[in-house]
Structure formats: structure tokens, C-alpha cells
Amino acid sequence: MTRLLPHPALSLVITVVWIALINSMSLGSVVFGLLLGLVVPLLTSPYWPSRPVLRRPHKLIGYAAVVLWDIVVSNVQVAYWVLLRSNASLRAQFVVIPLDITSREAIVLLAGTITMTPGTVSADLSADGSAILVHCLHTTDPDEVVSRIKSRYERRLKEIFG
Numbered sequence: 001m002t003r004l005l006p007h008p009a010l011s012l013v014i015t016v017v018w019i020a021l022i023n024s025m026s027l028g029s030v031v032f033g034l035l036l037g038l039v040v041p042l043l044t045s046p047y048w049p050s051r052p053v054l055r056r057p058h059k060l061i062g063y064a065a066v067v068l069w070d071i072v073v074s075n076v077q078v079a080y081w082v083l084l085r086s087n088a089s090l091r092a093q094f095v096v097i098p099l100d101i102t103s104r105e106a107i108v109l110l111a112g113t114i115t116m117t118p119g120t121v122s123a124d125l126s127a128d129g130s131a132i133l134v135h136c137l138h139t140t141d142p143d144e145v146v147s148r149i150k151s152r153y154e155r156r157l158k159e160i161f162g
Contacts, residue, residue, distance in 0.1 A: 006041050007041040007048065007051060009054075010040070010041045011037035011038060014036050014037040014041070015030075016033075053161065054160060057160065067117070071116060071117055071118065074119050077118070077119060078118040078119045081119075081137065091138055091140055092135065093135075093142055094135050095135075095139070095142040096132075096134075097146055097150070097154075098131050099131055099132060101154055101158050102129070103157075104129070106160070107132070110122075110157055111125065119136065120134055120145075134149070
């Protein structure tokens with residue numbers, strides 16, 4: 001079965017994304033989406049030396065909800081900073097976030113989450129993967145930024161990826 005579906009989650013995602021892009025639930029769309037969902041993972045499986053292990057995949061829904069909420073709140077906050085504050089009052093800083101997670105997939109997801117949240121950008125990853133350098137548009141307390149990222153994102157990713 002793993003030969004036919006080397007990455008079942010990827011197959012499902014490709015099929016769903018195809019149907020969403022086509023915006024049609026016709027038989028042809030679904031069949032072609034399933035075909036893509038089978039062929040693409042088969043062709044790319046040699047480039048995936050190991051599959052990511054999701055210990056608690058159901059926790060991804062909660063993680064996505066937290067990230068979406070933080071994106072909305074951060075958008076309002078950044079809009080306030082840009083529209084109503086002077087540039088001189090912004091305190092941009094680089095902050096080093098030490099990582100407890102070791103899974104490459106979890107680290108990539110964390111870096112992407114940080115970058116998607118307005119006001120922060122993942123700028124660099126240490127060579128050994130033990131820390132992420134984050135640029136903050138405005139912060140007066142770098143320790144609070146570290147604490148917030150570790151408690152809101154990294155802790156959840158640690159639960160998901162084990």
C-alpha cells in the first residue's frame with residue numbers, strides 16, 4: 001500500500017487543493033484531482049528520505065486557529081503602528097529564539113508562521129537548527145517576544161510533531 005500511496009496526507013492535500021482551484025465538484029475534476037494526488041507523490045517520493053511524523057495531527061486545527069487569530073490581531077496592531085505612530089517611536093529589533101523542537105518540518109512550519117504574522121519575519125536559522133533569528137517591527141521587550149513565540153507556536157508544534 002505504501003508503494004501506491006507513499007504520502008497519503010500529501011495525496012489528500014493535492015486532491016483537495018486541485019478541486020478548490022478548479023472550483024468544481026464535477027466527476028472529471030475529482031478524478032483528475034485523485035490522479036494528481038496519486039502521481040505527484042509517486043514521482044516525488046525519492047526526494048523524501050523520511051516522512052514527517054505527526055504524533056497528534058488533530059492538534060493542527062487548534063494550531064491553525066491560533067495562527068489565524070494572531071494574524072488578524074497583528075494586522076490591526078501593525079496598521080496602528082504604521083498609520084498613527086511616528087517612525088522614530090518604532091523599536092525594531094532582531095531577536096534570537098532558541099528552539100526546543102528538532103523536527104525539520106516543525107521548524108519550517110514555525111519559521112513560516114512567524115513570517116506570516118505581520119510585524120515579524122524569520123530572518124535566519126542557525127546552522128545546527130537550534131535557533132531562529134526573528135526581526136520584529138516593534139518590541140520593547142525581546143524576552144516577551146521569545147516567550148510568546150515559544151508558548152503560542154513552538155509548544156503546540158512540539159505536541160503535534162512529538
